[in-house]
Amino acid sequence: MASVSLESIKRKFNNVTAIEDITFDIPDGEFWVLVGPSGCGKSTILRTIAGLETATSGKLYIGDKLMNNVPARQRDVAMVFQNYALYPHMTVAENIAFGLRMRKIDPKVVQERVMTVARSLALEHLLERKPKQLSGGQQQRVALGRAIARQPQVFLLDEPLSNLDAQLRDDTRAELKELHQKLGITTVYVTHDQVEAMTLADQIVVLNRGRIQQIGEPQEIYAKPANRMVATFLGSPPMNILPAKYVAGGFAVDGQVLPVTAYMQDKLHLREGLEFDLGVRPESININEPQRRREHREEELGELVVEVKVVEPLGRETLIRASLPSSGVLVNVQVGADVRPRPGDRLTLEIDLGQLFVFDTATGDRLYPPSAP
Numbered sequence: 001m002a003s004v005s006l007e008s009i010k011r012k013f014n015n016v017t018a019i020e021d022i023t024f025d026i027p028d029g030e031f032w033v034l035v036g037p038s039g040c041g042k043s044t045i046l047r048t049i050a051g052l053e054t055a056t057s058g059k060l061y062i063g064d065k066l067m068n069n070v071p072a073r074q075r076d077v078a079m080v081f082q083n084y085a086l087y088p089h090m091t092v093a094e095n096i097a098f099g100l101r102m103r104k105i106d107p108k109v110v111q112e113r114v115m116t117v118a119r120s121l122a123l124e125h126l127l128e129r130k131p132k133q134l135s136g137g138q139q140q141r142v143a144l145g146r147a148i149a150r151q152p153q154v155f156l157l158d159e160p161l162s163n164l165d166a167q168l169r170d171d172t173r174a175e176l177k178e179l180h181q182k183l184g185i186t187t188v189y190v191t192h193d194q195v196e197a198m199t200l201a202d203q204i205v206v207l208n209r210g211r212i213q214q215i216g217e218p219q220e221i222y223a224k225p226a227n228r229m230v231a232t233f234l235g236s237p238p239m240n241i242l243p244a245k246y247v248a249g250g251f252a253v254d255g256q257v258l259p260v261t262a263y264m265q266d267k268l269h270l271r272e273g274l275e276f277d278l279g280v281r282p283e284s285i286n287i288n289e290p291q292r293r294r295e296h297r298e299e300e301l302g303e304l305v306v307e308v309k310v311v312e313p314l315g316r317e318t319l320i321r322a323s324l325p326s327s328g329v330l331v332n333v334q335v336g337a338d339v340r341p342r343p344g345d346r347l348t349l350e351i352d353l354g355q356l357f358v359f360d361t362a363t364g365d366r367l368y369p370p371s372a373p
């Protein structure tokens with residue numbers, strides 16, 4: 001096992017800068033997740049660590065060894081891709097053993113390792129089958145097994161679950177987490193699925209346009225996103241962004257006014273006419289009905305009237321897709337399963353001002369809540 005460190009890694013393809021100034025330090029044994037929209041540079045970072053891509057500048061260390069000029073096969077990393085390439089003419093057992101056979105490891109040791117890996121991935125009963133006799137999920141587990149059998153210093157996984165159906169994806173995700181808890185191998189995992197990022201990561205690295213937006217524990221990133229991009233990327237349904245202008249004592253939103261708390265007043269440099277983007281998570285909104293009122297003091301609540309567009313019952317809860325009446329800005333609201341308004345209804349939303357985010361409209365940086373309380 002080993003730590004993985006990137007220092008100002010940059011990769012250009014001709015004139016296109018795919019990643020820039022990528023710096024992070026993964027301690028030995030941790031599970032880190034790189035997340036971000038398509039094209040943000042996730043695979044490029046992973047491939048650079050693997051040695052399949054050469055950094056244009058910057059330094060890469062695995063353990064304390066500088067890796068920039070070390071060929072891929074000497075890096076002792078195992079990579080699993082989205083399109084797991086199994087050898088079709090080999091059995092599951094032979095596929096898992098392949099990397100070990102290549103290294104001329106004692107056949108008895110190989111046999112033992114294949115069995116251990118097969119047991120931990122529930123593949124024992126499939127060892128004699130060929131890949132085409134397996135389901136997609138089973139094939140993906142074989143690809144993982146082949147990587148695990150090698151017992152590398154570092155695992156690099158590039159969207160390994162994205163070809164699986166929803167149920168299998170959930171199951172395999174949990175298996176991966178369990179496996180990591182058992183083996184403790186340093187892992188870098190790439191996904192654009194924020195649920196995978198939240199559930200698997202010790203630390204999440206959020207990327208956008210080739211640059212790091214934020215690094216932190218999942219809960220920390222959720223509670224204190226560095227900027228609007230991070231805020232809207234992690235969370236489902238995403239955080240609502242409401243354009244607002246500061247007017248005497250409040251934020252004008254779509255011709256309505258949300259009050260500004262004394263604390264917010266103190267932390268934000270508010271001037272008449274300044275524009276902001278307010279961030280409201282769908283779960284920090286309640287429907288304003290007297291019997292539902294939470295134990296809030298009046299001044300910590302704001303109200304907004306919206307028009308219901310679509311109502312989606314999700315079993316445990318209801319998702320209401322609404323819009324602000326004048327501007328048409330969309331507002332997602334997550335409420336209890338028993339709340340079922342109809343399309344076209346006007347609803348008064350009760351907004352918990354304690355959970356409000358404020359972003360700089362131009363830069364997207366988070367201004368509130370403040371970094372230091």
Ligand SMILES: Nc1ncnc2c1ncn2[C@@H]1O[C@H](COP(=O)(O)OP(=O)(O)OP(=O)(O)O)[C@@H](O)[C@H]1O
Pocket residue numbers: 013016017018019036037038039040041042043044045192
């Ligand atoms: N070989 C290449 N030649 C030119 N441009 C490339 C090459 N590989 C990647 N890029 C560009 O670099 C950027 C980052 O690509 P990368 O594959 O790392 O993104 P990604 O985050 O993995 O995206 P996805 O989620 O779609 O897999 C993209 O703009 C891409 O077009």
Ligand SMILES: [Mg+2]
Pocket residue numbers: 042043044
């Ligand atoms: Mg990719």
